[in-house]
Amino acid sequence: MTIAAATETQARRTRWGTGSVLPVLAILVLLLVAIAIRQPDFYDPPALLAFLKRSAPLIILAAGQYFVIVSGDFDLSVGSLVTAEVVIAARMIDGDPSATWPVIALVLGFGLLVGLVNGLVTTLLLVPSFITTLGMYLILVGAVYTWTGGSPRGALSDEFRQLGRRGIDGVPWLGEIPYAVLILLVVAALAILAMRADFGKMLLAVGDNPRAARLAGGRVAGVRTTAFVISGGCAAVAAILLGGFGGVSFQVGAGLEFTAITAVVLGGVVLGGGRGSVVGAMLGALTLQTLLTLLNLLGVAGALASAVQGLIILTAVAIGGLRART
Amino acid sequence: MALASCSSDVPAASPSGSASADAGGGTGETSSFFVQGDYDNEMALRTASATGPGDKPWEQALNPKNADTAKYKKAGPYTLCFSNAGVGNPWRQVGFKNMQAEVKLHPEIKSFQVADAESKDDKQISDITDLLGKGCSALIVSPNTTATLTPAVEQACAKVPVIVFDRGVNTKCPVTFINPIGGYAFGAAGAEFLVEKVKPGGNVLALRILPGVDVLEARWGAAKVAFDKSQLKVVGVEFTDGDPAKTKTIVNNYIQRFGSIDGIWMDAGATAVAAAEAFEDAGKPFPAIVGEDQQDFLRMWQDRKLTAVAPTYPTYQWRTPVIAALKILKGEPVPSPWKLPQPTINDGNLAQYVDPSMPPLHYAMCGCSDLPGYPGAWGGK
Numbered sequence: 001m002t003i004a005a006a007t008e009t010q011a012r013r014t015r016w017g018t019g020s021v022l023p024v025l026a027i028l029v030l031l032l033v034a035i036a037i038r039q040p041d042f043y044d045p046p047a048l049l050a051f052l053k054r055s056a057p058l059i060i061l062a063a064g065q066y067f068v069i070v071s072g073d074f075d076l077s078v079g080s081l082v083t084a085e086v087v088i089a090a091r092m093i094d095g096d097p098s099a100t101w102p103v104i105a106l107v108l109g110f111g112l113l114v115g116l117v118n119g120l121v122t123t124l125l126l127v128p129s130f131i132t133t134l135g136m137y138l139i140l141v142g143a144v145y146t147w148t149g150g151s152p153r154g155a156l157s158d159e160f161r162q163l164g165r166r167g168i169d170g171v172p173w174l175g176e177i178p179y180a181v182l183i184l185l186v187v188a189a190l191a192i193l194a195m196r197a198d199f200g201k202m203l204l205a206v207g208d209n210p211r212a213a214r215l216a217g218g219r220v221a222g223v224r225t226t227a228f229v230i231s232g233g234c235a236a237v238a239a240i241l242l243g244g245f246g247g248v249s250f251q252v253g254a255g256l257e258f259t260a261i262t263a264v265v266l267g268g269v270v271l272g273g274g275r276g277s278v279v280g281a282m283l284g285a286l287t288l289q290t291l292l293t294l295l296n297l298l299g300v301a302g303a304l305a306s307a308v309q310g311l312i313i314l315t316a317v318a319i320g321g322l323r324a325r326t
Numbered sequence: 327m328a329l330a331s332c333s334s335d336v337p338a339a340s341p342s343g344s345a346s347a348d349a350g351g352g353t354g355e356t357s358s359f360f361v362q363g364d365y366d367n368e369m370a371l372r373t374a375s376a377t378g379p380g381d382k383p384w385e386q387a388l389n390p391k392n393a394d395t396a397k398y399k400k401a402g403p404y405t406l407c408f409s410n411a412g413v414g415n416p417w418r419q420v421g422f423k424n425m426q427a428e429v430k431l432h433p434e435i436k437s438f439q440v441a442d443a444e445s446k447d448d449k450q451i452s453d454i455t456d457l458l459g460k461g462c463s464a465l466i467v468s469p470n471t472t473a474t475l476t477p478a479v480e481q482a483c484a485k486v487p488v489i490v491f492d493r494g495v496n497t498k499c500p501v502t503f504i505n506p507i508g509g510y511a512f513g514a515a516g517a518e519f520l521v522e523k524v525k526p527g528g529n530v531l532a533l534r535i536l537p538g539v540d541v542l543e544a545r546w547g548a549a550k551v552a553f554d555k556s557q558l559k560v561v562g563v564e565f566t567d568g569d570p571a572k573t574k575t576i577v578n579n580y581i582q583r584f585g586s587i588d589g590i591w592m593d594a595g596a597t598a599v600a601a602a603e604a605f606e607d608a609g610k611p612f613p614a615i616v617g618e619d620q621q622d623f624l625r626m627w628q629d630r631k632l633t634a635v636a637p638t639y640p641t642y643q644w645r646t647p648v649i650a651a652l653k654i655l656k657g658e659p660v661p662s663p664w665k666l667p668q669p670t671i672n673d674g675n676l677a678q679y680v681d682p683s684m685p686p687l688h689y690a691m692c693g694c695s696d697l698p699g700y701p702g703a704w705g706g707k
Contacts, residue, residue: 246573247686
């Protein structure tokens with residue numbers, strides 16, 4: 001199958017079939033309607049922007065994870081990478097405002113580097129990505145733990161934290177436009193552009209059938225590696241926003257890899273690769289956050305919220321699976 | 327049943343389901359962990375006066391009853407062994423550094439053997455067996471869990487004097503058990519502060535880390551007693567997993583839902599800063615808030631003039647087992663159980679605990695500033 005043929009197959013799939021964003025969009029609209037009934041205030045522009053601000057890191061992580069998943073791999077290292085980045089940033093900045101921008105550059109560089117290593121180990125050493133990134137997860141957790149002795153040192157400067165916490169003030173009607181939302185828009189635009197470009201088509205082809213893509217002359221290893229680099233970069237951006245939002249913590253990235261994968265799957269992207277759009281993945285993350293907000297508004301306690309979340313996700317994916325078979 | 331007296335309230339269907347219920351409601355059912363007798367004991371200990379040197383709370387004891395240790399008397403130098411449950415959080419990190427530094431103060435300790443169980447019961451059981459093969463003069467144990475570690479501790483008691491601290495075991499065989507007053511006293515200190523500071527009918531949000539851990543259940547159990555007797559409305563009881571971003575999101579959602587939250591109660595203060603920031607970011611005034619003795623919270627409290635209180639579970643308790651072990655090996659009597667004071671930080675004594683040179687997650691109540699290696703070994707400048 002040529003790249004063109006693969007893209008064509010993708011287009012031919014029905015609008016409600018696997019890989020479509022319509023199901024997740026339908027769930028999202030249902031959730032938003034439920035929220036509107038329960039809490040009309042939610043739709044005040046400032047409240048809505050605050051919600052987007054809180055959702056931005058997960059949406060960015062889901063976008064990064066999408067690139068890896070659609071090419072047929074997994075990135076289980078993003079949660080530990082987020083934690084590592086925040087801890088590194090705190091120690092490097094140590095409360096000094098002038099260190100803010102160099103450290104942001106360092107954090108981004110480190111994220112890209114971790115992605116590159118994940119990609120090279122997976123494609124050159126032929127280690128399954130599940131194992132590669134699980135190994136990276138353990139390395140990062142262990143290294144951070146050893147480096148800090150379990151108690152993060154230093155502090156993030158207020159300037160660093162602005163990106164995740166503050167925004168452009170005094171905008172008429174909207175109130176404050178959070179920087180996190182602006183960053184989210186940039187990342188989303190770049191992700192969509194990347195998927196529209198040849199790179200995106202190649203990525204889909206690789207995920208759909210790597211052998212065919214290779215025979216068709218595609219640089220499979222290069223494309224897969226790039227996907228990991230993008231995922232690492234997105235994790236770095238998410239870390240900057242999460243560190244800004246919540247502050248230094250050892251817990252900040254815990255479990256995020258699974259939340260991101262869940263979001264991607266909820267967005268109609270098929271595990272194993274080849275199907276689904278990056279818009280779907282990001283909508284999946286937004287839907288997940290909306291679901292959590294709704295459960296909170298309904299007064300569902302934390303422990304039960306996890307169970308309800310799990311149930312809804314299983315149902316969503318199972319329906320997707322049944323749909324694919326018919 | 328001791329529990330019967332506490333279950334007269336109609337339990338809410340869900341913690342926040344009774345937001346509109348009468349004042350004092352919304353706290354849910356009484357946990358099966360709640361033991362009235364233990365609660366009464368801890369409430370009594372809060373007002374007990376401590377014996378021992380006033381400037382060294384880790385050597386003080388509340389209502390001490392001494393155990394005779396003459397049969398353990400032994401000439402030095404000693405090999406001291408320590409089976410640690412783990413160092414998986416900043417509280418245990420600070421504590422373990424205190425213990426290592428305390429050991430350095432005593433030249434009669436020839437060797438200090440430590441096994442880290444990495445929060446695994448099975449590893450700790452084999453750790454204790456391994457340590458006993460290393461010629462320990464005495465064994466200190468900080469158990470990972472109570473019931474599972476009991477047989478291993480009993481086995482060790484047959485060979486060497488054993489000192490248990492922090493979390494307990496279900497046996498009387500250790501020479502002494504060392505810890506501060508406990509979870510009920512901790513939880514009550516925060517809840518009583520809110521009852522005093524928040525106007526009647528005010529909204530209180532309770533934030534807990536996770537369910538099912540005895541010390542945390544005790545903290546919430548005591549707070550529930552105080553809230554149920556009060557005029558406050560507990561609008562939610564939520565679990566945060568100790569994650570600041572999650573905490574901030576939860577608090578934000580509650581601010582959105584109720585317009586205002588007047589008090590925040592916490593079973594541990596690690597995410598207190600995140601909770602307070604949620605109000606700042608939403609452009610709301612800070613509520614009355616319960617934190618803990620971590621530096622980031624104390625600094626914020628001082629900078630922003632919060633209405634706050636910090637109950638503590640002092641990390642200085644990690645020094646005491648070393649002191650106890652040496653007393654036992656010298657045949658001197660030791661308090662058993664050894665109950666340490668559990669101070670509360672308030673506006674009056676806040677200034678003496680704030681230290682900008684220490685890391686944000688450092689626990690101020692470490693009693694470590696006179697120890698060798700301070701402040702560098704604790705991450706300070």
